[in-house]
Amino acid sequence: MQQRDFTERDIHLSIDGELPLDERAAFERWLERNPEMNAKHARYRKDAETLHAAFAGVLDEEIPSRLLHPAALGGRQVPRQRSAVLWRSLAAALIFAVGGIGGFAASRLTLPKAGSETGAQIADRAIAAHVIYAAEKLHVVEVGADQKDHLVGWLSKRVGLRLVAPDFTSEGYSLVGGRLLPAAHRTAAQFMYQDASGARVSLYVTDDPGRADTGFRFMQEDNARAFYWIDDGYGCAVAGAAPEAKLKALAKLAYRQLLAGETG
Amino acid sequence: MNDKRSAILQEIPRLRRYARALLRDRDAADDLVQDCLERALRRLDNWRVGDSPRRWLFTIMHHLFVDQTRRARRRGEAFPVSHDEAGEVVSEPSQLDALAARDVADALQSIGSDRRAALVLVAVEGLSYAEAADVLGIPAGTLMSRVSRGREELRALLDDTSRRKSIKVVD
Incomplete structure (x- = not known):
């Protein structure tokens, strides 16, 4: 296979998982031959990890109730009673999704399949x-x-x-x-x-x-x-x-x- | 219909993360998520079953983010960025990591909103270039250059930060 020239652009492709599988070995060899590019690649990769880690904790946070409140969930658009029923099933779905917050009578509602x-x-x-x-x-x-x-x-x-x-x-x-x-x-x-x-x-x-x-x-x-x-x-x-x-x-x-x- | 709604609810943690990375401030980010949920639920019919709910919601949120950025720019206001500890991104265990996380979150706010959105979708949310380009409504080539420029800009800002820190130590 003819080897193509790599550039700094490929460093980004590599970090983002967009470099074609069959080009990766040649890319790694190119990095080996170019210490400066190799250092750049290492720095960007570390930054990518830090960036991902910096916001990972948001997924762990309890969701503010205002995002679960009927008003936020189309309560103004649907008749009140239907909205309340809808909200309960939505809340139940979410509670299940986040792994069970106590105090909600969610058990009698039908829960969708979801991972904790x-x-x-x-x-x-x-x-x-x-x-x-x-x-x-x-x-x-x-x-x-x-x-x-x-x-x-x-x-x-x-x-x-x-x-x-x-x-x-x-x-x-x-x-x-x-x-x-x-x-x-x-x-x-x-x-x-x-x-x-x-x-x-x-x-x-x-x-x-x-x-x-x-x-x-x-x-x-x-x-x-x-x-x-x-x-x-x-x-x-x-x-x-x-x-x-x-x-x-x-x-x-x-x-x-x-x-x-x-x-x- | 209910399937659609519960699918949307399950995306809330991801929407909150995306918004937090875009805006940093917790309340401002949750405002954006709330606006996004309201608009999504009003337009449920626009969402075709089989389409990824995440991509659809991210697209809606992106439009809201762009509107908000434009409005703020017109008024000549800065974005609401509070510096109280409650709104800080503190998610990682060791202090070193927490500091690095804070530096990177700070630096992210300083890069242009177009590049920030592209970088966050790819590097934080793990979207492919094609999907991120779809969410942002731009060609894949443009997306790619925004990601790489954003990443370069972020690194330059972090280099500046560490330089300033080492200067401080010397003082």
């Missing part, structure tokens, strides 16, 4: 981290799979959970390595895997005590999708661009192996 907001945040962060690091060729992980024991020990200590790096070989993915990430109020571990074609998926695990367990849930974002779950203080997500069924199979593998690792 906290689980959704884990998935959101997992996807953001996946999009940033899966695009890397040289710096995809901090510690490689060749130092797996060290990697698992280090991440377990920093995240505060007994971790394992699950084996995904039965699904065609092998471990590349892992890295430590900032999470909302603590830290998270990211284990990166890739298949024979170089396509990557990552497992994101963070310590999430005191949250209700969830089943597997699915989140679709623009560049990637994720299966996520919270179980016994482990907040986890498997993220990638792989098909939904594949991610689900990997999520199940990860769930079983993390559970076995925790007790074993």
Whole structure:
């Protein structure tokens, strides 16, 4: 394949996950040859992480009641009684979405299927981290799979959970390595895997005590999708661009192996 | 109809984040979200089922943001930016991170609103270039240049901030 010339513009494409898959290796080599561009790339990537982290906490905030008040929800446009009924069902939908605020008699209303907001945040962060690091060729992980024991020990200590790096070989993915990430109020571990074609998926695990367990849930974002779950203080997500069924199979593998690792 | 409404409600946290990144001030941002929700619920029929509710709501919010920016400019007023602690972006754990978050949120407010909106949609909300261009109603090439210029401007401002800080230390 003829190698095209890269420019500073490609640094932005790379950070935003817009660089075509088959150009990424050549791009990384170009960075290697151009220390100045490499430094610029590193700076912009760090800024992108800081920017995302700076506003991530907004998703955790309680939603002000004025945004849930009937007046804000079209109360002026619909007859009063209908509006009140509508508002109750809306409020119930939202309460479910944010994970249950006490004091509302929501139980007798029909609730839509939705992920708890906290689980959704884990998935959101997992996807953001996946999009940033899966695009890397040289710096995809901090510690490689060749130092797996060290990697698992280090991440377990920093995240505060007994971790394992699950084996995904039965699904065609092998471990590349892992890295430590900032999470909302603590830290998270990211284990990166890739298949024979170089396509990557990552497992994101963070310590999430005191949250209700969830089943597997699915989140679709623009560049990637994720299966996520919270179980016994482990907040986890498997993220990638792989098909939904594949991610689900990997999520199940990860769930079983993390559970076995925790007790074993 | 109710499906549409609950889909909208579930986007509130994301709308609040987008608005906060655009305006920084918590109350001003929630005003924008409230205006957006009101307009969305009045125009539910414009939203075709199957379309992403997020993109539709972000588009509505963007129009409101542009109107607001223009009005403020005409009146020659600055945007309402309060500096009370309650409105501050404090979301991250370690102090170092919180400081970095504050610096970046400050710097973001200093870049032009067009570039800010483009950068926030891509870097904070994780939209693809095509989707962000769609929300902002601009060609993909324009979007791309706004994102890269915005990012460059942000970095230059952060470099300035750290320079000022180190000068302070020397004093």
